[in-house]
Amino acid sequence: VLVPTIANSIFADTVQGLSDKLEPLGFSVILAQSRYDAEREERMLAALLSRRPEAIIMVGSPATEDSRRLLRQARIPIVETWELPPDPIDAVAGFDNFQAGVAVARHFIAQGRRQLAFIGGDDPRGTRRWLGFQQQALASGLPAPRRLILERNASGSVAAHAELPGVDAVFAANDAHAIGFMSGLRAAGLLRDGPASAQPVAVIGLGDLEMGRLISPKLSTISVHGAEIGRTAATLTLDRGGERRIDLGFELVLRDSG
Secondary structure, three states, X not given: OEEOOOOOHHHHHHHHHHHHHHHHHOOOOOOEEOOOOHHHHHHHHHHHHHOOOOOEEEEEOOOOHHHHHHHHHHOOOEEEEOOOOOOOOOEEEEOOHHXXXXXXXXXXXXXXXXXEEEEEOOOHHHHHHHXXXXXXXXXXXXXXXXXXXXXXXXXXXXXXXXXXXOOOEEEXXXXXXXXHHHHHHHHOOOOOOOOHHHOOXXXXXXXXXXXXXXXXXXXXXXXXXXXXXXXHHHHHHHOOOOOOEEEOOOEEEOOOOO
């Protein structure tokens, strides 16, 4: 299994779902990380393939054509996850990142928010979320949303509000960035303990991490059914018949942050 990072627990449910499905059948799950680096991804895929695995499951799609060629030539089950490409190498279990961005923008617009911003990384999945968010806002006649690209760790998002003056709604590429951003809002006196309508700045993340349900106000988020993605990916490696492109969808979970 190739994941972008193990430093952020957002992918933990997917790995757990895989393990729960495969390990009772006698399979071992080997974990590698690309660290969002295309060259490292190629090296990690080559290293995994050198072990002659029975399948490779990866978060996202290959970043380079060389990586795609490696996987095609392997002639084993390949499952891309957390994406929904129209032409997967072999199979895919994921959701539409673009539509996740659209859903968040629509919600903010329905709340009456007008100064929107997106914070997070510039990886392909985050970029698709941004594009859906941006296009929906523009199509609805709002001012152009702002995009703030941050480091991978959540600490960079704590001070992000200072770079987004006047913003009244923020979509964070993942819950870790959302929680960090909310910490910065609280320090600035811009976070309330009441309902979403009382928040000077609405915040929505993605991933539905447990921590987001424990903080105050509780974090609104896009739930992406990570464990089910993992279980479905495992099934796709075991049974190559039937549908090979599985859209598991997402859910906009509204709590008090936005």
